[in-house]
Amino acid sequence: MYASMRRSAARRSGVFLGAALLVAAAGMQGGGATQAAAAEDGELKLGYVLPETGQLAFLGPPQIESTKFAIEEINKAGGVLGKPIPAVVSGDEAGQEAVAAQSANRVLNAGVDAVIGAAASGMSLAFIDRVTGAGVVQCSGSNTAPTFTDYEDDGFYFRTAPSDALQGPVLADVVRGDGHDRVAVIARADDYGRGLLDSTRDALEEDGAEVPVAETYDPKTTNFDQIVQQVADANPDGVVVIGFEEATQILQGLIEAGVGPQQIGVYGADGLRSEELPNLVSPGNPERLAGMKGTAPASASNPDYVKRLKEFAPDLKELQFAPQVFDCVTTIALAAEVAKSDDPGRFVDEMVGVTKDGDKCTSFAACKELIADGKDIDYDGVSGPLDFTDRGEPGQATIEVYTYDDQGALKTLRTEVSTGEE
Incomplete structure (x- = not known):
């Protein structure tokens, strides 16, 4: 209509x-x-x-x-x-x-x-x-x-x-559920990064967390020292990194600055959900990313579809x-x-x-x-x-919560449904 x-x-x-x-x-x-x-x-x-x-x-x-x-x-x-x-x-x-x-x-x-x-x-x-x-x-x-x-x-x-307006609150819940009260949020300076930064920060603050850093960075820069130092100087107990492949350099910087997953809570989103991420961040030592968590839009458990897709494309590794x-x-x-x-x-x-x-x-x-x-x-x-809204998008989202284990392997912890409503 x-x-x-x-x-x-x-x-x-x-x-x-x-x-x-x-x-x-x-x-x-x-x-x-x-x-x-x-x-x-x-x-x-x-x-x-x-x-x-x-x-x-x-x-x-x-x-x-x-x-x-x-x-x-x-x-x-x-x-x-x-x-x-x-x-x-x-x-x-x-x-x-x-x-x-x-x-x-x-x-x-x-x-x-x-x-x-x-x-x-x-x-x-x-x-x-x-x-x-x-x-x-x-x-x-x-x-x-x-x-x-x-x-x-x-x-x-x-x-x-789904819109990141639905993902942000789930990401914030994961961070807060791990007991973090002082959380830095940094994101690439584009519509994806700014949108997810805003929804995550707002949800964190609504839940009583302090967000001392909420900044975007130029994804085309070749030096991320300034944003890494800004996070380190804020002395957070958690940091959310919203980015794509360029954020591997930020994660490297956070580890070197002593604010990596071994010291504080480190979180990502769908742009960093990749089996290759630990080896990109620390070649030969993927366990250095152990404990990092994140969220991403998930799919319903559908082993039949996955089986048929892999039969169609046997070399396919990533399914996101x-x-x-x-x-x-x-x-x-x-x-x-x-x-x-x-x-x-x-x-x-x-x-629709x-x-x-x-x-x-x-x-x-x-x-x-x-x-x-x-x-x-x-x-x-x-x-x-799907149940499209009049705007031509899903009205609710199933969000996956993922982590990297002690060996740096990508694992799904759980999925949560988000409707954007309290």
């Missing part, structure tokens, strides 16, 4: 006029021929902009392979609108805004109906206006910055990962955000089935509805059968129930 109210027929016509101009301009910038995006031709075309290289390259394989796996599962069930989804159009976000934007232009030029990605919130912000302004659906499985909840995207942007991306692809396909159209200007209105308030189904094939029978569907994804 809400989505439909946001888009009148006249507005949609304006969107597609803008789309034609935008994509034409993108084609001229790229020096190649252009195909207008979002044309209805009976074939659902998908593209992605995900990290094939760059700081978040470890998040690329699980998201890319899960995208391809979802397409294979959809095609096994007869495809969308009676046609298979063709090979996904690829684009590298590369950890650089300019590269991500260029990749988005190339993907749009291929005439896709929806874009999967980006992985990083900052990278999505580099091209969201290009995609949604062209009347093309965008769905990310790992954007968590609160920025997107109220972003002016004409209703074309969706995410299956793979289920959420699978659900992006499946939700888009189901919305097109319900709308009986591959026109994103039409199936966008079904994106297919995730709630209908007959439950847990696969594209099962949901497609219900649709064929004239039923309203409620797709519960491989990452768990």
